[in-house]
Amino acid sequence: MLQLALLLVAPAAASDVVVVRADHLYLGHGEPIENGVLVVSDGKVTAAGVGVKAPAGAVVIEHEGWVTPGLFGAFTMDGIGSERRDDTRPLMPEARIVHSLRPRTAALARNLRAGVTTITINPDTGRPCSGASALVKTHGAKVVDAELQLCLDISYGAVKADEHPTSLASLRELLDDVLSEGAGSFGRAASGELPVIIRARDRQSLRAAASLAKGHGLRGAIFGSYWAEELVDEVAASGLGVVCDPVGVATNHRALRSVLALAAGGVDISFGLVTPANPPENLRVGAAMCVREGLDPNIALAAMTGTAAKVSGAGDQAGIIAVGRDADFVLWSGSPIELSSSLEEVWVDGHRVHGGDDE
Amino acid sequence: MIATLSLFALSLSPVPHPAPRADKLVVYAERAYTAPGVVVTDALITIQDGKITHVRGGARASSADLRATCVTAGLVDMGFRYSSNQNTVEQSSEVTAAARIAPALDLHARGWERALRQGITTVAAFPVDRNVVGGMGAVLKTGGEPTLEARLVRADAFLRGSMGSSPSSGNRPSGTRPTNFYARRPTTRMGVEWEWRKAFYDAWQEESRGDADRPGRAELLRALSGETPVFIQAWATQDIRTAVFLAEEMAAEGMGTMRLIIGSGAEAWREPDLLVRSKAAVCLPPLPAAGRTTENAFMSMDTAAKLYEAGIPVALSAHSGYGSGNTLAEQAVYARRGGLPFDAALTAVTTMPARLLGVSDRVGTIDLGQDADLVLWNGTPFEFTTRPVGVVLDGTPLVGGETDR
């Protein structure tokens, strides 16, 4: 238990200090801690682990269930209405989706109610490069990062019948060329500074994405797992993580097999949300379905929290409960992997923003 | 008499055989048609590391891993349609000689497996014929690891383009609102031919003038000089004539002697003299039931025989792969029924396409050092009553048919 080392004495007592004692505390990685304690002060986590002492005067919450980091929603199109992609030209590397974001939108609130505290908002795929995604908190629409990932599409979806590129060969050539030239965002992507997310819709484009990443030293993720089952080795060798296609009720077996194969091959996975078309509640449904098929529950938990943030290039900003990080967490009646568990409270930046006494 | 496939009998499914290709494999056949005109009886073919290392006749079957009544080299379909998808061709320009087919290939598509199952081990792959000059085609194996590295036999094997109506249909005549590039593309056959001629002249003149290089020029020049063959789809008589006249005009202008291959040349039989004169080769499309093909061209059972008798190099094709109900072996049977001798039929589905594609050093015959691509038949090949029952690709048995009684 690595968490045992976290025997910190929490800072001086203050009225805004909150201590949550939970039967199960999951930090966003590894295994859940039994009887864990979480200390929050000034919106930040100041201590987390076993045997942490509550500072005097702190508000103590005894929770007979689970506490996890706020869930991480990768690849959403929430809050941007129909302005999801600028269609005027195939390459829009400097376009930022964040400028389409309307902060007061029901979609963000729905995420929050499903326990999702941080999301990436991505421009829609279907163009070779559709711009930069944003990292946003679902409470208060706080933009954490306005230029999180460069969004690329290397699949048939990005090929148009009446505009260059009309062929997959030209599409690949185009992306190779701009990454080699290295101007602007492409240069930052090629140097590994700016993570990418590459849309792949079939085995061919999965392989192309992996080879593109390898060839140009890209880091980030592939979005699209459906056909990955046979290509795990290639994906693993590319160093990219995978944002999986959303999994929900009736999702077919191949999709589940691919997720399991990726996990077994050591690839970092997270579940794509693709909201608002796909409901945010499906994040847990997907994880549960994969667990039922045999995925390790801890990997499934991480794929909704710590690993998810990491795959989307936000590992430093979201997804885990750790000292110094924003205190974004959720109180559940049981493990979030169990769909029969209810969400009880959502806390963002050290404040309860959903559930609790209000209800 | 009936073929027995001892190894396949155990594992009949089309799954990759687990045996690593480095393993030695010995194949026995009552008759091995090692090359057109050469039959080895009681043949034992030894394969090591994916290559044929030994062929000997008068042997006994007992030491073989696989046994069959007859064996031929893997079939070669140079008219393979792996996809009907337009995203294999870059249409933002009518002439894209520099375009490569390889990145557009979906090596996981079922078409490859379907081709392999019917004995086709090597195919030519090229862009869909929607452009005038589509780009460079490649030669690939139909099975093995689904990576380009593993399957590519020859990259840039030929320049592929099209005559006739396929590059012009669907385009809009000028005068309509130029909303996209379909408004500036050729709308007639003469427009298509003009694009071809212009492409070659421009490449030639730019080169002579020493202009700065641009994509596609080198490919066009190599095609002009005959270094790489030019594979032009031309179904109907008029389009075949146009292709030949184009090549002859370039030669007359001193720009080089093209190696012309007419693709889908259903009506080539109408112009034997012209084809002989220009030394063009013909790849035939699959035989239609009632005589008429695409572009309303006419073809019959004896078309292959007629071309063969005229001395024209002829390859057969099933346009196998995507959505085709035809098999290449069946095309050979029809050609035989139309009068093509057995050896010529074997040539037309093995050595001829291999030669035209420039890969005869690796495939097309069963010979020392050749790739170990074999088709195992349950009787004499190219008969209605026989079929491929097994396929060996690069020394690995990949396909076994259902067991025969």
Added chain:
Amino acid sequence: MIHFTRRDQRTMKNSSALLSLLLVASAPAASAADGKLVIEADAVVTLTGETIENGKIVIVDGRITAIGADVDAPWDAEHLDASGLIAYPGFVEAITSSGMDRPNENVDVAPFLDVRDSIDPVNAYFEDALRSGVTTLNIQQGPLCVVGARGHVVKPVGRTVEEMSIKPRAGVVLSAAPKRGKSRATQAQALRGAFGDLRRYLEKTVAEAKAGNDYAKREAMYQGREPDEESAKGRDLECSAWNVEGMKLVPRWEIDEKQAPLVSLVEGRIPAFIYCQNAMDVRVAIEIAESNGFLHKTTLVVTQDCDRAVELIAERGLPVIILGSLTRSEIDEETDEMEEIFIPKVYADAGVRFALRSNNATTQSLAYQAARCVAHGMSREDAMRAISVTPAEIIGVAKRVGSLSVGMDGNVVLYSGDPFSVEGVVQRVIIEGEAVYDRATDVRVRHLEQGETPDNTEPTDPEASEDDEAKDDEEEKEG
């Protein structure tokens, strides 16, 4: 929703009335003197009996009177020297909807119609049939129906349907596969409805007859007469599945002509051909036939994956006619593996009697279909049976055609070699003792097999040719 193969349609489209007329006109010229003919061939393949080397077939008045190596021929018979040729019985096309004007009737239940009114004797299809060695055809309405028209078994020669006729009213077509505008459920509903209607109609007719008789009795009594003798002009219903009491009261000729063919069907007097597109249709087809007493007269006309229901078919002992492609592939959803299945073999292995059907007369003729069975490991005898004896049995003409023996129709096809080989082609065809086809004078064979373009097939109107092209392209896409 079974579609006719494109090739069928194309064959019909390319029909040339002129060519057919030439052929038909030339037929009588070769007829035997006084109806007596002796054919001497290198070999006579009888199919049901021994193959006879250097055999003779004697045909008198259209029937075979002797067959063998040493048989006496009438002194005045015409001799047909078939040296170098092999004699086969003509092949039998088990079911077809070619050779007629539109093959489908729009009315759901139309057994009162008869394909004879639609057959076109000069359709090039019949000439193509001869060229590929087919001498008997079971012409039935197409599959786009609930209960279709009555069919007709014909030979492919004759100037009128009467001349062509072998067996009129040769069965009724039903379809378990949905016609346009119907789902599987509504198709089954309509099928069941057709027989429900029949039963209710018969019950009502009987009830009315009975009520009429009773009334007449009462009236007579009232009027002080002795009641008329009850005359039972009808007979009992002979349906094994259900009965309508009192059918004796109703003379058969009083039954509505729209319902009469269905009465024959449920009494098992005529064969039924039920189209099944997918395996699930087999269940419905069997249920309808079983619950209406004509299962023993039923042949399933199967396509696509119907072979998945082979156990059901085998249990009932039903024969099948296999349409469309002989192979299909299946992909396992769990393993993603593809399996190729040779359909006739599935039926053969389960002990189901099957007949094959040609897809066109050139590249996929009946002989070709049978040869593919040999390529897939079936015996030559079984393959040959599937295009001769079995279809003849299925359509109820096995005593006349499908094999060569004394008493059968004098239908002989003379091949230049093995019909399953690349060399074997039909040289002569004799139907009921008349030489009706000779490859040497066949104009169309030069067109289809030897590349000669008859003038009238060259497109003259450029606009029209454009259209054709577009159509071809479309068809390519569909394929």
Added chain:
Amino acid sequence: MRKLPIRSAFVLSALLASAAWSATATPLGDTVVVHAGEVIVRPGEVLKDVDILIIDGVIRRVEAGLEVPEGAKEITGAVVCAGMIDPWSVLGVQSVEVAFTAASPATRTADSLNPFGHEFQKKQALRSGVTSARVQAARRAMVSGLCSVVSLAPSSDEDFVARADAALSVSIGLTNPASGGTTFVVNPDGTFVVRASGPSAMDTFERIAQVDKVASLLASGRTYRIAQNEFVHDMAKWKEGIEEKVKELEKDFKKAKKDRDKEIEEAKEKGKEFKEERYKEDKTPQAPKFDADKEILAKAVNGEIPIVVEVHRVAEIRYLLEATAPFGRLRMVIAGGTEAGAFAEQLAARKIAVIVNPQARGASAYDEFDGHDAALAGVLAEAGVDVLIGSGGQTAGATRDLPLLAAMAVGEGMEADAAFAAITSGPARVFDLSDRGAVEFGKQADLLILDGQPLSTTTTVQTVLVGGRIVVEPKE
């Protein structure tokens, strides 16, 4: 070539492995005893450490310390419960049949069932514990016709359809996915965009009109049944009258004959033509014309079969409850019921069951799901409504996820026992499957042997018995 994924051996009934639907399951002998650590006899009723005796596929005893009969097959498991029943599924119906819209009350889903289809989906559903399902074709038709209950692991082809005509199904106001269209917008720079407007919903009046239509259909069924009954009555009466008349005629016959002879004589004498006296009697009553559709409607009105109405919005539900109130014997079941929460008390009072699909909906869902509330199942159950949980009747693959759907309902506030009842005993009761849905004497032995609680994500279904046959065996 593709890699062959290594899969653990999974033995299933031959039905699913082979093409035919008649199964030859693992031979078990006639008697089976299951030793269970815990048996969920029915929702909320748990017995610890008991044995279940199964003879010829039927549960004979559930008790502790059962003496194992000689030759019985023994199976041991931690938790045993009844096989689940999906009350709202399309497993075994091809999608084209589901999408079809031209159906009538007598159209039978049983006719569109494909015993050869969805093999893998059926296998998966069984592996997750679902053993039966109510399936409905032509879902979007206003009248979908008769639905069927299918067994996912039948022992024979007769057994495949457990109840051919289980209920009549109709739907109110569903969005037609084929509606809507595309608009063509030309931009100032000459480029153009094609915008798909997506399917458009019916307006409220159209939807209300559908309720009217359904109500008038039911009324026509009732009229039809009344006419039939009247005919039977009239006919009996008529026959009675005729019999009396015949007696009379027989009695008077001699006289009539005499009279007749006399009249003939007289006529002859007068040189007149003899005229028969006209015979008169009461007209025979005419039977109402047979109508297959009304036969079914009459059954539904009479409560002989339930009627399942898919309906979602407040306006339609309100009007439906009003319009069906006069049909006292109607056994109505609501499917969907997105906004039914507002009518919970009324539904409970009228004993109308509701099939809820607790699946979350995204923004692309049709407008009938606008009011979607994940808590619906819990809210209704709380008010005493008979809640069933179904996979939604749209995708065959969804039946596999039935236990997860029940778990979702629990996560949104439903009692766990009620949620479990909603996929076992509830559907069995509502659709007259009296031999299923519980582990007790006399029921068919459709049992799940689990290593944990049935609705938990981490529980594995180890063995599935259907009719006492093992149809899913434990993974290695």
